[in-house]
Amino acid sequence: MWNRKIAIVDLSAKTVTAKPIPREIRKKYLGGRGLNMYLLYNHLQPNVDPLGPENLLLVGSGLLAGIPCLGSGRCDIAAKSPLTGAVGDSNIGGFFAPELRLAGYDHVAITGKADSPSYLLLKDGAIEIKDASHLWGKDTFDTQEALRRDEHDEKLVSLVIGVAGENLVRYANVRTGMKNAAGRTGMGCVMGSKNLKAIAARGTTPIEFADPDNLLRYCREMNEMITSTRWAKAQSRWGTMIIYSNTNTTGLIRTRNFQLNRLVDGEDLEPENIDRYSIGTSGCFGCAVHCRHRYVLKEGPYAPLYGEGPEYTSLGAFGTMLDCRKMETILVANHLVNKYGLDTLETGGLIAWAMELYEKGLINEESTDGLQLKWGNEDVVFDLIRKIAYREGFGDTLADGFKPAIAKVGTDSEYYAIHVKGMSNLHSDERPTPSFALGIATSTRGADHLRSRPAIDMYGLPENMLKEIYGGSVATDYSSYDGKSRMVWWQERLYAVTDALGVCKFQTVFCAVHAPKWREFSTLINLATGMTITEDELMRVGERIYTLERLFNLREGFSRQDDSLPDRYFTEPTPIGLPVAKGKKIDREKFDAMLTEYYDLHGWNLQGVPKSETLKDLNLSKEPSKLF
């Protein structure tokens, strides 16, 4: 455990060095996102150009990568985001993280820029920067296949970018396998800016554990704990799409960008309909839930086509938000963004915005180079996805993300842009749920549900149960503002630790109450590494990671004003839905009060700046410290 290493690669100088990861850094930050945030904050100069060679690309396996439970194969990728200018950070499942560890490294820090297309090969301790000119222009699937062929190794696992990353689309993602993506904040764009097409890993160096026998036993318990929940059982059957059953029925889904909160006549997008195309499900490393489908399209202009997913996010990005009501549209669009290496949510969010602008007459066929951006026009959607990836015509306008696109199209268009800190939101409509709304506003990486979403808020759980989980009073009613700041604060810390351990958020308290959390994490850390970290200490690790991300954003010029929501959340009530969700909007004053409460729980002042006693308490006063 204590000899595990970080590789430091300078693509400009073509140098590679390796260093052990010190024990005290492990205890403070664990691994994955935690360690990446430590590295990012302490090793990146403030205010650098995210696309410049000085930006630091960090790839890190979670501390628990390789254990047989909870989807322990997750890898965290971080840099300064070219989309938002804030913390760039995205988590990816699949099989890369364990393979990286088997190759002898836990983390890779990449700086500089290669003078021609290159890929990085990490194999049993050795690291090589290799020529990738023959891979440039290839899609994400072919690139991985070509790497396996070129390296004569069918078990090689790669993180790759598609043409979107090569063309510096600011929300290009990093991909592995057919489906897994480090989707958000444009980490693929950073790879593209460094001329880095892929990072490939392969190894046979075993991952060692402190107490293997008890770890094995406990992992089995963990798998049983999660698979016995109702949520996991449904997810094993139909994937994350099952969320649609609840949210669309209730009226919690953005439709036609932000005009409606339910897709009327949206039956074809019900998860049950994936059975028509599915040949079975697929799981990431060490996952007993296996939440994605392997699907085949046998007919239509895009057939034959094999793809994986789609996620709930894609149902929204290419379905409800664009008013496309056919499952097949989703399957094709999902396949296209995966192939080009584009973030689903950003792509769908921007197209939805453009469609509303087109409807309102703020843009027309002249500005869209002939595209008729009408709701539900699937052919235009497919075309625009390609144009974004290749930066052609109107696609080039959308390829830079919301803030630059608004500047280009005109300030009138801003009202229709559903983003926070420059990042598009999920298609969820948070107006009826203040806890969700606060979470997307405070998220350090821009509008996003994966930083904090307390989905169990939707269940109307009894107050005593909520108190037991969250350690303080939280209202049962999801439309209430009471205690919801506490909920968000708690989940932010839990997910920060989850990403640092490299296990799957869906196998923690996300949508299931009786799922692993602090105690189980503490036990797993102890059995896997021998470190004793109590539940309380683990919460402080979460606080430390989140506070460091906050410090990073403050240094880059973000402030309380950026922890807000698009105006429409405050001005337009939800027009339809079940009585529980209809006629709801966010109350500005209550939202502000909730935000202040939230800062206070974190130990930050009214401006959202961490107080000196907070920094002292978290052992952050001495940052920045340096590892290399």
Added chain:
Amino acid sequence: MSEVRCLNCLKRFTVHSQVKEASCPHCKTKYRISWPTPNQAKVRGLA
């Protein structure tokens, strides 16, 4: 037999095996039901 949670009033109610529709006895909202496993029901959509 299984239970589902009503999405409107958030109370749980019982549904009989393999039924395709059910109404919440508390708030009367009517749902279509599907079965991810033979013993577990979920809401599919509004009826």
Added chain:
Amino acid sequence: MQRILVVDPERCTGCRLCEAACSLFKEKKCAPEHARVQVTKWENQGIYIPIVCQQCETPICEVVCPMHAIKRDSNTNAIVIDENTCVGCRLCAQFCPIGGISIDENASRLIKCDLCSGDPVCVEFCQPEALKHIEPLKLGTMKKRTAAEKYSEYLRKTLDTH
């Protein structure tokens, strides 16, 4: 009654829990390359096939072993290698038609499933039940039921329409 380890690739989700659990139990590490069961994949087509020793009735490994180091364990029905007798000629690994025996990276050790003394760990971890440890007769019954279910669906539909 003796049980057999049965692989059902149609149920495999490719998660490799079997590899991680097997190597953790047998090697006390995460070492997928040393796992007795390994998943072969065609990633871009979504095809996953776990491969593990089938403890053959006429084990070729036993036949080719010049030292008679390979024998059946009567308790578990597993074919096991006696490490004290084995000279490491690796003929067993070379002749096995299904890759049931692996050679480690130093070519110094043979790695083979011994059914974990009768309760295979991989089976315990395989949530979708792509790996099962069952009585031999059950395999036929199971396969027949799967096939019959398809007919029964058809029959039910026909009856419904009448």
